[in-house]
Amino acid sequence: MTTANKLTIISIAIAIAIISLWYGQSNALLPVAASPEAEAVDGIFQLMMTVATGLFLLIEGVLIYSAIRFRKKPGDETDGPPVEGNVLIEIVWTAIPTVIVLIISIYSFDVYNAMGGLDPEASRDSGPQQVAEKTNSNQGLEGLIASVSDYLALGLGESPANRSKNLTPLSVDVNAIQYAFLFTYGESGVVSGELHVPVGQPVRLKITAGDVIHAFWVPQLRVKQDAVPGREAQISFTPQRTGEYPIICAELCGPYHGAMKTQLIVESQQAYQSWIDQQQVAQSQSLEDAVAVGQTDPLNAYAEEIGVNQQTLEQLPPHTH
Amino acid sequence: MTTSAETSLSEQEEKRTWTDYFTFNTDHKVIGIQYLVTSFIFYLIGGALAAGIRTELATPESDFVSPELYNQMFTVHGTVMIFLWIVPAGAGLANYLIPLMIGAKDMAFPRLNAVAFWMIPPGGLLLMASFFVGAPQAGWTSYPPLSLMTGKAGEEIWILSILILGTSSILGAINFLATILKMRMPEMGFFDLPLFCWSMLATAAMILISTPVLAAALIMLSFDLIVDTSFFDPTGGGDPIVYQHMFWFYSHPAVYIMILPFFGAISEILPVHARKPIFGYRAIAFSSLAISFLGLIVWAHHMFSSGTPGWLRMFFMATTMIIAVPTGIKVFGWCATIWGGKIRLNSAMLFGMGFVSAFLIGGLSGVMLASVPFDIHVHDSYFIVAHLHYVLFGGSVLGLFAAIYHWFPKMTGKYLNETWGRIHFVLTFIGLNLTFLPMHQLGLEGMNRRIAIYDAEFQTLNIICTIGSYILAVSTFPFLINLVWSVLKGKKAGANPWKALTLEWQTASPPLIENFEEEPVLWSGPYDYGVDVSEENDQSVQELLSDVKADMS
Numbered sequence A: 001m002t003t004a005n006k007l008t009i010i011s012i013a014i015a016i017a018i019i020s021l022w023y024g025q026s027n028a029l030l031p032v033a034a035s036p037e038a039e040a041v042d043g044i045f046q047l048m049m050t051v052a053t054g055l056f057l058l059i060e061g062v063l064i065y066s067a068i069r070f071r072k073k074p075g076d077e078t079d080g081p082p083v084e085g086n087v088l089i090e091i092v093w094t095a096i097p098t099v100i101v102l103i104i105s106i107y108s109f110d111v112y113n114a115m116g117g118l119d120p121e122a123s124r125d126s127g128p129q130q131v132a133e134k135t136n137s138n139q140g141l142e143g144l145i146a147s148v149s150d151y152l153a154l155g156l157g158e159s160p161a162n163r164s165k166n167l168t169p170l171s172v173d174v175n176a177i178q179y180a181f182l183f184t185y186g187e188s189g190v191v192s193g194e195l196h197v198p199v200g201q202p203v204r205l206k207i208t209a210g211d212v213i214h215a216f217w218v219p220q221l222r223v224k225q226d227a228v229p230g231r232e233a234q235i236s237f238t239p240q241r242t243g244e245y246p247i248i249c250a251e252l253c254g255p256y257h258g259a260m261k262t263q264l265i266v267e268s269q270q271a272y273q274s275w276i277d278q279q280q281v282a283q284s285q286s287l288e289d290a291v292a293v294g295q296t297d298p299l300n301a302y303a304e305e306i307g308v309n310q311q312t313l314e315q316l317p318p319h320t321h
Numbered sequence B: 001m002t003t004s005a006e007t008s009l010s011e012q013e014e015k016r017t018w019t020d021y022f023t024f025n026t027d028h029k030v031i032g033i034q035y036l037v038t039s040f041i042f043y044l045i046g047g048a049l050a051a052g053i054r055t056e057l058a059t060p061e062s063d064f065v066s067p068e069l070y071n072q073m074f075t076v077h078g079t080v081m082i083f084l085w086i087v088p089a090g091a092g093l094a095n096y097l098i099p100l101m102i103g104a105k106d107m108a109f110p111r112l113n114a115v116a117f118w119m120i121p122p123g124g125l126l127l128m129a130s131f132f133v134g135a136p137q138a139g140w141t142s143y144p145p146l147s148l149m150t151g152k153a154g155e156e157i158w159i160l161s162i163l164i165l166g167t168s169s170i171l172g173a174i175n176f177l178a179t180i181l182k183m184r185m186p187e188m189g190f191f192d193l194p195l196f197c198w199s200m201l202a203t204a205a206m207i208l209i210s211t212p213v214l215a216a217a218l219i220m221l222s223f224d225l226i227v228d229t230s231f232f233d234p235t236g237g238g239d240p241i242v243y244q245h246m247f248w249f250y251s252h253p254a255v256y257i258m259i260l261p262f263f264g265a266i267s268e269i270l271p272v273h274a275r276k277p278i279f280g281y282r283a284i285a286f287s288s289l290a291i292s293f294l295g296l297i298v299w300a301h302h303m304f305s306s307g308t309p310g311w312l313r314m315f316f317m318a319t320t321m322i323i324a325v326p327t328g329i330k331v332f333g334w335c336a337t338i339w340g341g342k343i344r345l346n347s348a349m350l351f352g353m354g355f356v357s358a359f360l361i362g363g364l365s366g367v368m369l370a371s372v373p374f375d376i377h378v379h380d381s382y383f384i385v386a387h388l389h390y391v392l393f394g395g396s397v398l399g400l401f402a403a404i405y406h407w408f409p410k411m412t413g414k415y416l417n418e419t420w421g422r423i424h425f426v427l428t429f430i431g432l433n434l435t436f437l438p439m440h441q442l443g444l445e446g447m448n449r450r451i452a453i454y455d456a457e458f459q460t461l462n463i464i465c466t467i468g469s470y471i472l473a474v475s476t477f478p479f480l481i482n483l484v485w486s487v488l489k490g491k492k493a494g495a496n497p498w499k500a501l502t503l504e505w506q507t508a509s510p511p512l513i514e515n516f517e518e519e520p521v522l523w524s525g526p527y528d529y530g531v532d533v534s535e536e537n538d539q540s541v542q543e544l545l546s547d548v549k550a551d552m553s
Helices: A003-026 A036-069 A087-114 A160-165 A269-285 A287-294 A297-306 A310-315 B002-013 B018-022 B028-056 B067-101 B110-118 B120-133 B152-182 B195-226 B240-274 B281-297 B299-303 B310-322 B324-338 B347-370 B372-378 B382-412 B418-445 B456-489 B531-535 B541-552
Strands: A133-135 A143-145 A170-177 A180-185 A195-198 A203-209 A214-218 A223-227 A233-237 A243-249 A261-267
Touching: A003 A036, A036 A087, A036 B324, A036 B347, A036 B372, A087 A160, A087 B310, A087 B324, A087 B347, A087 B372, A170 A195, A170 A214, A170 A223, A195 A269, A203 A214, A203 A223, A223 A233, A223 B372, A261 A269, B018 B028, B028 B067, B028 B110, B028 B120, B028 B382, B028 B456, B067 B110, B067 B120, B067 B152, B067 B195, B067 B240, B067 B382, B110 B120, B110 B152, B120 B152, B152 B195, B195 B240, B195 B281, B240 B281, B240 B299, B240 B324, B240 B347, B240 B382, B281 B310, B281 B324, B299 B310, B310 B324, B310 B347, B310 B372, B324 B347, B347 B372, B347 B382, B347 B418, B372 B418, B382 B418, B382 B456, B418 B456
Parallel strands: A170 A203, A195 A261
Antiparallel strands: A133 A143, A170 A180, A203 A233, A214 A223, A214 A243, A243 A261
C-alpha cells in the first residue's frame, strides 16, 4: 500500500467519523425530552445513530465507488481477480459488529435499569391475575373489568435513583377503553380524561384495559406500555419539563384507533393542586361532567358513530378499588 | 441400445406448451413459474391496497375510505404481501433453481410440490373473497381480543386462508430440504453447493420448525372465535399474551423466511456480474445457518412493550443484537465481492446492488430496535413501518427483481430489455426511498401506525410518502411491459448469457423437460471466476465449457 493510499484511507475514515458524530449528536429527529428517562433514551439513540451513520456512509460509499470505479471497460471480457476471501479481514468484520452490539446492549441494559425496567415489583409477570368479568352492559361492547392486585405488574417500575431519594410517587390508575383513557387519582378520587401531573414529582401509572389491548404512549417521555385486559401493567416517569404532551394509544384497538388520544399536562405544583381542587368540586356534583370535559376533540367528531354517549359514560365503572 | 436412445431422444423433444402452466404439472420448472406468476398477481393486488392506504394518509382526516375499510385494507395488504407475494415468490425461485443448481432432474417429491403450489390460488382467492363479507380488520397480526370482536366472518376466512398457505409453505420446505440433502449430483459436496441452496436449507429448516406453531395459534384462535372457547379471551380466563408469543414464534422467523432466499439469490448474482468469486464462501454459507438458528430465538422483541417481564426483554435484546453479526458478515462479504471486480452494471446488477444499499438501512434500524429502551419509544410507530418495509421491500422485493432479471433468460430463453429494466430500477429505487425514508422521522416524532386519522403536524412528511408510493405504483408498468414484450419478442439468450458457472447455466435456455441433455459435469466451483483465466492462458468460461463438453463426448 502506497503512502498516498494510506493518506486517502485515513482522511476518508476521519471524514466519516466527523460526519457520523455530527449527525448522531445533532439530528433533531426526536421530539423534546420531558423527563430524565427520556434524556437517557436519547443518549442511546445518539450513540446508535452515530454508529449507524458511520456504517451507512462506509457501505453506501463502497457500493457507489465500486459502481463507478470497477465498471467493466467496453470490450473487456476477462474476469476480475480471483480473490476468494481473506481470513483476517473476515475476522475483523465479525469482531467489530460483535463489539458494537455488545456496547449498545450493555448501555441499553443500564438505561433500562435506570428507568426502573428491572424493578422486581414492576418487571415480573405471572400471567393473567384474575379472570376478568364479563358484563353485558353497553351496546354489545364486551366491557371487561380488569382486576387490580397490589404488586403483580409489568412494565417500568421505580427507578433506582428515585428510590434512593425517597420521593413519594403520584399514583394514578389508567383505564384504557375503546377509544379513551380514564385517569383515576387514588388519593383525591378525581376521575379525568386528561392526565395532569405536577412537575418534578415521580409518577406511577397503573395501566389496565377494559376491552381490547391498548397502549399508553407519550412520545416526549419515550415510554410506552400495552394495556392488556386481565393484567395490570405499570410505568413510572419523572416529568421535569412543564407543557402539554400527547398521550397516544399505540396498539391497534379498532377502527377509531387513530382518534384515541388525550393530553398529558405537566404543570407546576400550585396549578396541579388547583386543578385537583376544581375537579373534586365538579365531581362531587356529577361524575359524567368531569369525564365529558376530558373528551378530546378528535374523538368528539366520531362519538355518535362509535356509540359513546352520556349513557355509556354513566355505565363505565367508576374506578376499581 | 438404439431403441432406448431413440425413446430418450423423443422424450427430450417433447415440448412445453403454454397450457401446461394451467395444469397440475409435476415439473419443478413449471411449478416455479406458476408460483412466480401467481405471487406477482397478488403483488399487484397488495400494491393497489397500499396505494389506497397512502391515499387515505395524504390527509390527516379520515376522508378517502371509512375507518373500517381502512383497517381492512392494511390488514389484507400485510397478509397478501407476506403470505401471497414474498413467501411464495421465494418458494417459486427455489423450485425453479434448486434442481438445476444441484444437477437433479426434478425435486424429491414432484407431486407434493404440485400440491403445495395448488394450495396457493384457493388460499389467496379465499382471502380476497373475505371482502364480500367484511374483510378482517385486526391487522395482519390479528391480536385477540380485538380479532375476536371485529368482523368475525372475515377473521375466520383470514385464519383458514393462512392455514392453507402455511400448509403449502411446509410442504414446499420438506421438498427443498429433501432435494438439497439427497438429490445432489454424486460429486457435489456441501461446499460445492451454490449459496442459494445453503440459504434455502436455512429457510426450509425455519419453516418446518416455526410454521406449525402459527397453525396451532390460529386453530386455537379459531376455536375462540367460533365455539367460544377461551384460549386467548380474557373474559373466560384466557391469555392474549400467549397468542402473541405463539404468533411471533412464527412471524419473526417469517421475516428470515422472506429474506434468506433473496440473500441467497444476491450471493449468486453479485459474483456473476462482478466477475469475481464470492468473498468468504464458507462465512456466508454458515451465516445463513446462524441466522436460521438465532432467528428462532428473537421473537419476543416484538413484545417489548407488551406483557413481558423485564428479564425476558433483556434476553431477547441480547439475542436480537447478536443476529446483526451474521447479517453483517453477509453485507461486508457482498461489498468485498464487487470491490475490484469488472462490474456489468445491467438491470440484474443494479437491483442486486440496490438490494444491498436498501437492506442496509433496514438492518441498521433493526439493530436500533433491538435496544429495549429505544424500542419502547418507537414500537408500533411509523419507525417500525419504515424498518419493516426497508427489510421486506428494500430487501426481499429488490432481491426478487434482481433474481428475475438474472434468471429470466434461463427461464424463457430471452433477455429482458435493458432500457426498460433501468427505468424500472430508477423508479423503484426513488419510489422506495421517498415512501419509506420519511417514515423513520414520523415514527420518532410520535406518529403511531395503523391509524387513518393523524395529527396535522405530520402531514408534510405523509404527503412525501404518498408521492413516493405513487412512483412505486408507476414503476410496476415498465416491468410489466418489459415482461410481456420480452417473452414475445425479446432478444434470444443462449444457454449461458451471463457466462456464469453454476450448473443451471450448463443446460439450454429454457432447460429441457428433465433439465440436462446429458449428465452435467461439475468442472468448477460455483464461483471460480478469474481462477481459470489466470492459470490457463486467457481461456474464457465459454471456451472452457465447450472443451469440457468435447471431452465428454
